[in-house]
Amino acid sequence: MIELVDIAYVRSGAADLAGAVRFATDVVGLEHVDGGEPGVAHLRADGRHHCLAFVEGASGVIASAFAVADPGALALAETELETRGFTVRRGSPEEARSRRVGEFVGFDDPFGNHIELVVGQQTLARPVRHGRGAGITEFGHLCLDAPDVAEAHRFWSTTFNARASDWIGDAACLMRIDEVHHKLAVFRGDGPGLCHVNFQVAELDDVFRNWHHLQDHDVVIEMGPGRHPQSGAVFLYFLGPEGLTYEYSYGVRRITDEAAWRPRFFDPAEPGSIDMWLGPTQKPLTQPQLVPEGLRS
Numbered sequence: 001m002i003e004l005v006d007i008a009y010v011r012s013g014a015a016d017l018a019g020a021v022r023f024a025t026d027v028v029g030l031e032h033v034d035g036g037e038p039g040v041a042h043l044r045a046d047g048r049h050h051c052l053a054f055v056e057g058a059s060g061v062i063a064s065a066f067a068v069a070d071p072g073a074l075a076l077a078e079t080e081l082e083t084r085g086f087t088v089r090r091g092s093p094e095e096a097r098s099r100r101v102g103e104f105v106g107f108d109d110p111f112g113n114h115i116e117l118v119v120g121q122q123t124l125a126r127p128v129r130h131g132r133g134a135g136i137t138e139f140g141h142l143c144l145d146a147p148d149v150a151e152a153h154r155f156w157s158t159t160f161n162a163r164a165s166d167w168i169g170d171a172a173c174l175m176r177i178d179e180v181h182h183k184l185a186v187f188r189g190d191g192p193g194l195c196h197v198n199f200q201v202a203e204l205d206d207v208f209r210n211w212h213h214l215q216d217h218d219v220v221i222e223m224g225p226g227r228h229p230q231s232g233a234v235f236l237y238f239l240g241p242e243g244l245t246y247e248y249s250y251g252v253r254r255i256t257d258e259a260a261w262r263p264r265f266f267d268p269a270e271p272g273s274i275d276m277w278l279g280p281t282q283k284p285l286t287q288p289q290l291v292p293e294g295l296r297s
């Protein structure tokens with residue numbers, strides 16, 4: 001079994017690189033870390049050098065990355081994945097440099113999501129220079145799409161140390177790799193994809209201030225503000241450029257008594273199972289690209 005110690009970054013294509021960066025800094029509130037690499041932009045939320053990288057090119061996720069403990073663990077992971085029949089590719093030194101990691105490997109999960117396992121992700125010591133005072137404290141979680149959520153859970157929980165924290169029927173599984181209720185989630189989608197990226201904010205007030213800010217700037221609010229009964233977090237989802245959905249949330253549960261936690265099963269058809277405040281819950285259970293413009297809230 002391969003132990004994931006943290007989420008690392010999401011790497012995504014951006015047809016309009018400057019527009020994607022502008023939104024990520026001026027609207028979302030991330031820091032643009034200028035790495036002097038043409039065609040690549042790194043966005044930072046916390047101690048990590050970046051948690052989001054945009055690469056000029058076709059829109060859409062390129063990779064979702066997780067950290068393993070050290071180069072020995074990475075080598076073991078590589079062997080283990082190959083034993084399980086996955087084609088694993090070692091990143092070149094130039095590719096590792098662009099990702100600000102020491103080493104990494106890449107492979108496709110059983111649904112076609114491209115995953116990277118990394119070691120030595122660079123930390124920046126200086127405080128984050130937030131593009132806007134959105135209150136972001138941390139890259140919270142990433143959420144992948146897969147056509148079969150139970151199968152995805154089987155994959156993540158048998159190949160890796162991911163544990164189901166809660167289920168939303170066959171629509172979603174929220175998984176933890178440490179005390180945080182979930183750092184990885186899988187939502188049912190037609191194919192592979194990145195459902196959303198989540199950033200934690202410092203205060204409840206940040207969620208509501210951000211909500212007004214986004215509305216004032218004509219950003220498409222996909223869902224919220226609301227409260228997830230699973231993590232207990234107050235959330236807000238909104239649509240950025242390149243079809244990327246962002247989520248702010250405040251107050252995610254930590255599971256400190258690992259042995260005592262039992263995953264719960266919420267029926268998505270029951271009121272309040274996505275949003276305890278009973279707001280409209282069209283999203284993010286459907287892919288933004290598939291929702292006609294007129295139906296977006």
Ligand SMILES: O=C(O)c1cccc(O)c1O
Pocket residue numbers: 143172174185198228229230231232233247249274
């Ligand atoms: O935080 C959660 O519990 C949660 C629940 C459903 C969907 C999500 O994206 C979540 O982050």
Ligand SMILES: [Fe+2]
Pocket residue numbers: 141143185196198247
């Ligand atoms: Fe989420």
